[in-house]
Amino acid sequence: MQWGLSLRERGDTTTLRQPRELGCYSRTASDEVYVNDDRNLSYYYFPDELVGRQFNLSHGFERFQDRNRTIRDTCSLRGLLGVIQDVEExxxxxxxxxxxxxxxxxRKVISAAIEPPRRNDRPLELQVLVFDGQVFIKDVAYPERDSVTxxxxxxxxxxxxxxxPRPLPYMDREAVESRFEKTVGNGDEYAIAVTTGIGACKMVLGAEVDGVFDFKEHSDGDADGPVRAVDNLQHxxxxxCTMDIRNEADAAAFEGKMFRTWLQCFLVGVPRIIYGFRNRQYLLQTVEEYTTADIPQMVGSHNPQLHSAFRDAIRWYGRFTEWLLQVIPRGDRQATTRAYRLVSDPRVSGKLQLIEVPxxxxxxxxxxNNEEFLNSGFKEWRRSLW
Ligand SMILES: [Mn+2]
Structure with missing residues (x-):
C-alpha cells in the first residue's frame, strides 16, 4: 500500500503549541548516551573585545575529530527515547x-515543500514505525555523504x-584563553526533548542544542517533593557561522539561511540565534545576535520570495501531520508494529509518499529489530504498561 500528499497542500493552522522542555541527554564522541544529564552542555562566552582579533576559523581543520568514525548511527533515537522513558517512569x-x-x-519535511529545490539537496528518505499507538520517525545515516569540508x-x-564547557566562574582562565587551539569535533552532543504540537497532533521532538546564553536552571532535587522538571528553553x-554579506546576492542567500535557522529554532522554542560572519579567508569579522521571534518580520518584510514562507511552513507542517495521522492506523496499542518508508524527491515529483513495508x-x-530505532529496553517498558 502507498499514499501520496502533494507538497502544495496547506492546512488551516498557523500557530504551534508552545514548546516545553521534557528533558535532555548528552551523547559523547565515544557513543555513550547519558539521559537527563547535561555534561555536554556548552555555555556561550565571547566578549566583544575578542571579535576584533579576526580568528581564523579554518585553523585546526586537519585535526578535526569526525564523529562518523566513532558513532554507530548518528540518527539514533536512543537518547530521545531514554528521556521519554525516564519521564514516564x-x-x-x-x-x-x-x-x-x-x-x-x-525541518527537512517542511523545507521540501517550502524552499525551492537546490541542486545538491538529498531526496528525503525516512523510516516510520508505529508502535504502542504512536508514530516514530527516523532518518537514515549515510556517513559517506557528510564528510566535513x-x-x-x-x-x-x-x-x-x-x-x-562549564559556567565561567568554574573555568580556569587558561582553558578559556586557549579555546582557539582546542581540537574541534562533532561527536559530543547535548540534546533536548521537547513537547509541542500543531493542530490536533501532539509531538515529542528531539533537538541538538548548541548551548545556553546565560545559565541553566536545575530542579531543586528535593527528595521529599515531586520531581520538578525545569524548562530551560528560554536560556x-x-x-x-556564515560568509559576510558584500552584495545583494549574498544578502538574498543569507535571508534563505535565516529562514532555515528560524525554522530550526522555532520548531522547538529556541529563542536566540548568534551568527558569526567570516570573510572568504575564513577570518571572523563580526558576531550578531538575533531573536528567533523577530525573524519572520525582519526577513519577510523586504524579501518578497520569503514573505509567505514563514506562514506557509506552519500551514504545511499542520497538513503533513494531519495527513500522516489520517492514513496510519494506530487505534490498537497492542497491534503488531507497522513499518513504512516516507520519501520525497522534490526535484522529481511534487509529492511526499508513504509506502508500507510488508x-x-x-x-x-x-x-x-534496529536497536538504534526502537530499542528493546524502551519496547519492554511500554509493554509493561499494557
Ligand atoms: Mn549550530
Whole structure:
C-alpha cells in the first residue's frame, strides 16, 4: 500500500503549541548516551573585545575529530527515547504523543515543500514505525555523504571558539584563553526533548542544542517533593557561522539561511540565534545576535520570495501531520508494529509518499529489530504498561 500528499497542500493552522522542555541527554564522541544529564552542555562566552582579533576559523581543520568514525548511527533515537522513558517512569504513565521524532526531520519535511529545490539537496528518505499507538520517525545515516569540508568545519570551529564547557566562574582562565587551539569535533552532543504540537497532533521532538546564553536552571532535587522538571528553553541558543554579506546576492542567500535557522529554532522554542560572519579567508569579522521571534518580520518584510514562507511552513507542517495521522492506523496499542518508508524527491515529483513495508520482508525485520530505532529496553517498558 502507498499514499501520496502533494507538497502544495496547506492546512488551516498557523500557530504551534508552545514548546516545553521534557528533558535532555548528552551523547559523547565515544557513543555513550547519558539521559537527563547535561555534561555536554556548552555555555556561550565571547566578549566583544575578542571579535576584533579576526580568528581564523579554518585553523585546526586537519585535526578535526569526525564523529562518523566513532558513532554507530548518528540518527539514533536512543537518547530521545531514554528521556521519554525516564519521564514516564517518574510519572508512572505513558506520554500522550502522536509523533516522536527529531526537529531536524521535521525541518527537512517542511523545507521540501517550502524552499525551492537546490541542486545538491538529498531526496528525503525516512523510516516510520508505529508502535504502542504512536508514530516514530527516523532518518537514515549515510556517513559517506557528510564528510566535513573547510566551510562546514568553520561552523564547528565557531562553536568551539565561542563556548566553554562549564559556567565561567568554574573555568580556569587558561582553558578559556586557549579555546582557539582546542581540537574541534562533532561527536559530543547535548540534546533536548521537547513537547509541542500543531493542530490536533501532539509531538515529542528531539533537538541538538548548541548551548545556553546565560545559565541553566536545575530542579531543586528535593527528595521529599515531586520531581520538578525545569524548562530551560528560554536560556538556549543556536550558533551559526556564515560568509559576510558584500552584495545583494549574498544578502538574498543569507535571508534563505535565516529562514532555515528560524525554522530550526522555532520548531522547538529556541529563542536566540548568534551568527558569526567570516570573510572568504575564513577570518571572523563580526558576531550578531538575533531573536528567533523577530525573524519572520525582519526577513519577510523586504524579501518578497520569503514573505509567505514563514506562514506557509506552519500551514504545511499542520497538513503533513494531519495527513500522516489520517492514513496510519494506530487505534490498537497492542497491534503488531507497522513499518513504512516516507520519501520525497522534490526535484522529481511534487509529492511526499508513504509506502508500507510488508511485515516479514527483510526490510521490515531490519527496521523493527534496529536497536538504534526502537530499542528493546524502551519496547519492554511500554509493554509493561499494557
Ligand atoms: Mn549550530
Amino acid at each position: 517518574k510519572r508512572g504513565k505513558r506520554l500522550s504523543a502522536d509523533i516522536v521524532t527529531f526537529r531536524g526531520i521535521i 573547510v566551510p562546514s568545519f568553520t561552523g564547528y570551529k565557531f562553536e568551539t571558539l565561542t563556548t566553554i 538556549y541558543l543556536e550558533l551559526k 511485515s516479514g520482508s527483510d526490510e521490515y525485520t531490519e527496521m523493527v
